[in-house]
Amino acid sequence: DAGVIQSPRHEVTEMGQEVTLRCKPISGHNSLFWYRQTMMRGLELLIYFNNNVPIDDSGMPEDRFSAKMPNASFSTLKIQPSEPRDSAVYFCASSFFGGQGGNLPLHFGNGTRLTVT
Amino acid sequence: RKEVEQDPGPFNVPEGATVAFNCTYSNSASQSFFWYRQDCRKEPKLLMSVYSSGNEDGRFTAQLNRASQYISLLIRDSKLSDSATYLCAVNMDTGFQKLVFGTGTRLLVSP
Numbered sequence: 564d565a566g567v568i569q570s571p572r573h574e575v576t577e578m579g580q581e582v583t584l585r586c587k588p589i590s591g592h593n594s595l596f597w598y599r600q601t602m603m604r605g606l607e608l609l610i611y612f613n614n615n616v617p618i619d620d621s622g623m624p625e626d627r628f629s630a631k632m633p634n635a636s637f638s639t640l641k642i643q644p645s646e647p648r649d650s651a652v653y654f655c656a657s658s659f660f661g662g663q664g665g666n667l668p669l670h671f672g673n674g675t676r677l678t679v680t
Numbered sequence: 681r682k683e684v685e686q687d688p689g690p691f692n693v694p695e696g697a698t699v700a701f702n703c704t705y706s707n708s709a710s711q712s713f714f715w716y717r718q719d720c721r722k723e724p725k726l727l728m729s730v731y732s733s734g735n736e737d738g739r740f741t742a743q744l745n746r747a748s749q750y751i752s753l754l755i756r757d758s759k760l761s762d763s764a765t766y767l768c769a770v771n772m773d774t775g776f777q778k779l780v781f782g783t784g785t786r787l788l789v790s791p
Contacts, residue, residue: 580717588778593784594776594777596779604726604783605781605782605783606781606783606784607769608778608779608780611776611777615786617780618773618776618778619773619776630748647708654723654724658777660776660777667684668714668726668729669714669726669779670726671723673722673723673727
């Protein structure tokens with residue numbers, strides 16, 4: 564039973580470069596979330612999608628960040644240009660949102676550890 | 681005020697002790713609550729959901745206090761393997777599923 568799959572596991576890049584993080588949610592889940600975790604700020608919700616549609620991107624820190632979900636099985640988070648303060652662990656998570664019928668809790672991927680030098 | 685707040689700890693307890701964590705939330709309309717466990721350099725994993733009437737899973741008990749807007753997690757008979765960071769999560773969007781996490785409470789269980 565495959566869980567949420569993220570790639571790459573580690574990314575080291577230089578300031579100014581474009582970074583693309585990838586996520587494959589659990590099959591059958593209709594909600595996808597991107598979080599960022601740092602020691603200082605904890606786990607921050609960046610953006611979440613429902614049925615491939617972005618619902619709330621108020622957590623995206625700047626215009627340098629963008630996220631897409633072209634289909635139910637794939638999402639990307641892009642940072643362009645990257646800066647050292649973007650260094651963090653980025654988690655993708657998925658769940659099934661059933662509205663009044665109930666919700667399943669989030670399942671997280673292993674995360675991408677991003678270092679921007 | 682932060683949407684979800686937790687005492688960062690660390691809580692240092694001996695094996696066998698009982699320890700409790702609280703988590704406060706700002707949105708009185710929130711309906712779904714969870715406790716997650718995160719080990720060092722790993723992803724958060726669901727520990728348990730929190731139900732209105734309170735619920736228990738082995739040594740773990742979760743409770744919800746709507747009037748005071750907090751949830752709690754009680755761990756009885758602590759084990760060394762319980763050492764981890766415990767994150768509370770609250771759904772802030774009644775229309776969809778916007779799960780906001782606290783910064784986590786670190787627990788260290790010693791022999």
